[in-house]
Amino acid sequence: MAKLNLVENAINRLVPTEVNGKEGIPFKGVHKYTPQGKKASPKIFSANQYPLDGNKVLKSLRDAFEFCGIKDGMTVSTHHHFRNGDLVANMMFDVFEEMKLKDLMWFPSASFPCHIKAIDLMEKGIIHHIEGSMNGPLGDYCTEGKMKGLGVLRSHGGRWQAIQDGEVKIDIAVIAAPSADPFGNANGVNGEAACGSLNFALADSTYADRVIVVTDNLVPFPCIPWQIQGNNVDAVVVVDKIGDPSKIVSGTTEITKSPDRLLIAQLVADFLEKTEIMRDGFSFQAGSGGISLAFVLFLKEKMKKRGIKARFVRGGSTKYLVEMLDEGLTDYILDGQTFDLKGVESMRDNPRHIPTSPFTSYNYNGKGFFGTFVDAVVLGATEVDVNFNANVVTHSDGRLLHGIGGWQNCLFSKCTILAVPAIRDRIPVIVDEVTTLTGPQELIDVIVTERGIAINPLRKDLIEKTKGSGLPIRDIRDIQKEVDEICGGKPKPLKRGEEVVAVVKWVDGTILDSVFKIG
Amino acid sequence: MAKLNLVENAINRLVPTEVNGKEGIPFKGVHKYTPQGKKASPKIFSANQYPLDGNKVLKSLRDAFEFCGIKDGMTVSTHHHFRNGDLVANMMFDVFEEMKLKDLMWFPSASFPCHIKAIDLMEKGIIHHIEGSMNGPLGDYCTEGKMKGLGVLRSHGGRWQAIQDGEVKIDIAVIAAPSADPFGNANGVNGEAACGSLNFALADSTYADRVIVVTDNLVPFPCIPWQIQGNNVDAVVVVDKIGDPSKIVSGTTEITKSPDRLLIAQLVADFLEKTEIMRDGFSFQAGSGGISLAFVLFLKEKMKKRGIKARFVRGGSTKYLVEMLDEGLTDYILDGQTFDLKGVESMRDNPRHIPTSPFTSYNYNGKGFFGTFVDAVVLGATEVDVNFNANVVTHSDGRLLHGIGGWQNCLFSKCTILAVPAIRDRIPVIVDEVTTLTGPQELIDVIVTERGIAINPLRKDLIEKTKGSGLPIRDIRDIQKEVDEICGGKPKPLKRGEEVVAVVKWVDGTILDSVFKIG
Numbered sequence A, B: 001m002a003k004l005n006l007v008e009n010a011i012n013r014l015v016p017t018e019v020n021g022k023e024g025i026p027f028k029g030v031h032k033y034t035p036q037g038k039k040a041s042p043k044i045f046s047a048n049q050y051p052l053d054g055n056k057v058l059k060s061l062r063d064a065f066e067f068c069g070i071k072d073g074m075t076v077s078t079h080h081h082f083r084n085g086d087l088v089a090n091m092m093f094d095v096f097e098e099m100k101l102k103d104l105m106w107f108p109s110a111s112f113p114c115h116i117k118a119i120d121l122m123e124k125g126i127i128h129h130i131e132g133s134m135n136g137p138l139g140d141y142c143t144e145g146k147m148k149g150l151g152v153l154r155s156h157g158g159r160w161q162a163i164q165d166g167e168v169k170i171d172i173a174v175i176a177a178p179s180a181d182p183f184g185n186a187n188g189v190n191g192e193a194a195c196g197s198l199n200f201a202l203a204d205s206t207y208a209d210r211v212i213v214v215t216d217n218l219v220p221f222p223c224i225p226w227q228i229q230g231n232n233v234d235a236v237v238v239v240d241k242i243g244d245p246s247k248i249v250s251g252t253t254e255i256t257k258s259p260d261r262l263l264i265a266q267l268v269a270d271f272l273e274k275t276e277i278m279r280d281g282f283s284f285q286a287g288s289g290g291i292s293l294a295f296v297l298f299l300k301e302k303m304k305k306r307g308i309k310a311r312f313v314r315g316g317s318t319k320y321l322v323e324m325l326d327e328g329l330t331d332y333i334l335d336g337q338t339f340d341l342k343g344v345e346s347m348r349d350n351p352r353h354i355p356t357s358p359f360t361s362y363n364y365n366g367k368g369f370f371g372t373f374v375d376a377v378v379l380g381a382t383e384v385d386v387n388f389n390a391n392v393v394t395h396s397d398g399r400l401l402h403g404i405g406g407w408q409n410c411l412f413s414k415c416t417i418l419a420v421p422a423i424r425d426r427i428p429v430i431v432d433e434v435t436t437l438t439g440p441q442e443l444i445d446v447i448v449t450e451r452g453i454a455i456n457p458l459r460k461d462l463i464e465k466t467k468g469s470g471l472p473i474r475d476i477r478d479i480q481k482e483v484d485e486i487c488g489g490k491p492k493p494l495k496r497g498e499e500v501v502a503v504v505k506w507v508d509g510t511i512l513d514s515v516f517k518i519g
Helices: A061-067 A088-098 A117-123 A136-143 A156-164 A199-207 A259-274 A290-306 A319-326 A341-349 A358-362 A460-465 A476-487 B061-067 B088-098 B117-123 B136-143 B156-164 B199-207 B259-274 B290-306 B319-326 B341-349 B358-362 B460-465 B476-487
Strands: A006-008 A014-016 A075-078 A104-108 A127-130 A151-153 A172-177 A210-215 A235-238 A283-286 A310-317 A330-338 A353-355 A376-379 A383-385 A416-419 A446-449 A452-455 A500-505 A511-516 B006-008 B014-016 B075-078 B104-108 B127-130 B151-153 B172-177 B210-215 B235-238 B283-286 B310-317 B330-338 B353-355 B376-379 B383-385 B416-419 B446-449 B452-455 B500-505 B511-516
Touching (some): A014 A500, A088 A117, A088 A172, A117 A136, A199 A358, A259 A416, A283 A290, A310 A319, A319 A341, B014 B511, B061 B088, B075 B199, B156 B199, B156 B358, B259 B416, B259 B446, B290 B416, B319 B330, B341 B353, B452 B476
Parallel strands (some): A210 A235, A283 A310, A310 A330, A330 A353, A376 A416, B104 B127, B172 B210, B210 B235, B376 B416
Antiparallel strands (some): A500 A511
């Protein structure tokens, strides 16, 4: 890779001025950058180019790629609704090999360990690079500097933004669909591989020039709901099996049993109660992690006791959120993805369980998004620093470990709470400076650990509200000091290389931080 | 108006080479024109330009227009879901006057007699011209050559196409919404002015630079279903009353009592039965006119008797279609607009009553549309000619009388049936040549009159199928001759002017025919 020119952005992070041949705009500060220009515009087609009987089914994925005019150097996208149970991206990789393609850019909404074959294709020059979250073996491959292009990590909202703004032009989108009709209408609520919604592929279906739907459950037109509209689809391919149901959604999602983590969850619920953020008509978002699930149960008990009803709960949904909806504790679930079977069933059957797309919930370069007025959000982090910056993509060893997901987008909530253990694997989580800055300090309001709650000094209102509340409010540096002592000192500073291997984008398309080569 | 250069298109109709300052492409033939280029791309905005609390409510419609930067010469759109009960376009006209604007283009999805005030604004130079269906007083105003620009008549699908293709750039869309939240999410199923879906405004909300939602029923976020997504909306305005419910949807829709028309309806149903188009899993569309409604009842009886179930019925929905859905005679209603209260309630409450947009059902310049595989469609016409061309926008007096609606888009059905009385107001409906050609002959399969059924010679399959069926199949010229004798001769040829006052667009954006000045 040619040596990149690095500049300091508004938060003093070194970022490249060019990313995979395109200009990189350094982060300007939260709410400081306003894009100019017009939205991406895919090609216009005509009904005279498609079968008038509405049957777009082609014999094989290869036929579909040929119909769509696949060529060396193109960008091909997939979605990650099947998580580690996806079989379709691998079928696609096989076609790429068979067709002897070169220099493709793979643009998944997220990658998983099941996609390890992509490494083989990168080694062979078939895939040039990946833009999308990378973890496990793909994360290592990137962090070790083996990928030809830069990794580009985007939030769910940032991925919509990048597509919408024409920053990433998808030539061909491949959409694995648990249910589809021959015209290409598709959904994720029915079929063996049911995963809930398909909305991580909505931008792809809207802005890609060409769209291929792959299904193992072809139904007669119309496939309802049509989360993906056949009018955007070029070809439909029927295969035996598109995903492994046991890895797509779990039958159950597990609540933490760790006493420390249960304590954190309890403190978060207490915090929302004492600050009166929990009040009639409020809204909140919690993820699918063990702490989040426990928090939901604790909060639910408080809501029942006080007769409080939420206006909406933001999912990733689990059976715990579904129970809240069923018990009348919230008017709606606004759901970005379903994490268990109860979530899928509820989305299918309950008209108050609403699938949302990254456009609706997360897209920053638009006319607002509802993430800015969710009353409270409870998130995790791999590291937080004493200035309330946070990291979610690498650990202290500098290796890419997680995608950003909706994490950056959620930070805009009226009260953003990071619920994290103060120590993880005997390493302090509160550090002087985060390894990779993924979330800027002014958006992170509260850090809840098993050793106390730290409130961002910018949030004088929350500090005021919690005075005399009995909550264990502490200075973040006190918690850090206590933890450092337990762990026998601060974590060792990372010996990182000089070479940038990936960038972390901010929600507006600017570059927030770089990931450097290690090893 | 400057003299226009006219050329003959592929069906020998004279059409202008320029329409309101833009190049006009003459009609090339059905399925013969393939557009090049890219879809329209509206401006990119940023969440930092909108209230972070999601409250986009402004004090008045004027404030909203000012926020959206209204200027002389802009294009402003409205929708027609309220039909002749719309109050919002008139409020908008008042603001235009108050602000002393000039040379606006009004781009309604359809206009109605309640919009007569637009004439006053055209006289004053505030509105330059209208692109959209014009009837009643607006139709006369245009046909008499008083409008400064050309009228441009488009089908519902053609309007989507024109917006999508950038042929019409909407600067500001005004969307009257029976229900909306402060963020701008909106629907038509709840509230005093409930009208069903808002999907005639979907292209507007997607492609306009700026969008104003006007409601008389503000609900807390989220307004579900969000047929219009707040993420596309700039401002919300709350007013006392947006429409007159009694004129938006009728409590009941009336079936014809005319024996001739009942006979036509019966013949259409018989035709579908004898040709076995009516079979398990079939689909059909019928409009809201008296003949269509009677046809639905006759067909329904046949379906029940033979134990036949449709896969989907395409609405404009009425209580008659809703009854079919409720009785299990169809899996789905795919509904472009609701014509009565039962339709609205069903769309609100029945998850199998699906609102469709012109994109899904009608857009020709896309990857197909489901209108091409509806098994049969029953439509009206003002005139049909002996070559099976048809007219739906003017009568034999040459005056603009009807919008095209979805009529052109529906012609692509596998079997297009025009159900028309052979004589209307003592004037023959079957003519040598239609006054205005709105539907080309190769798409019109069957003409059913009270005097017999004429099958287009191109449809040898239908001619074959009806042999020995007992149906009164006749040559169209025989029916014409019989009718001409009854009426005392052919209709007098129209004495039309030389000046083009409006054009009829085809579904692909080309120009099918011209409307000439009269009077």
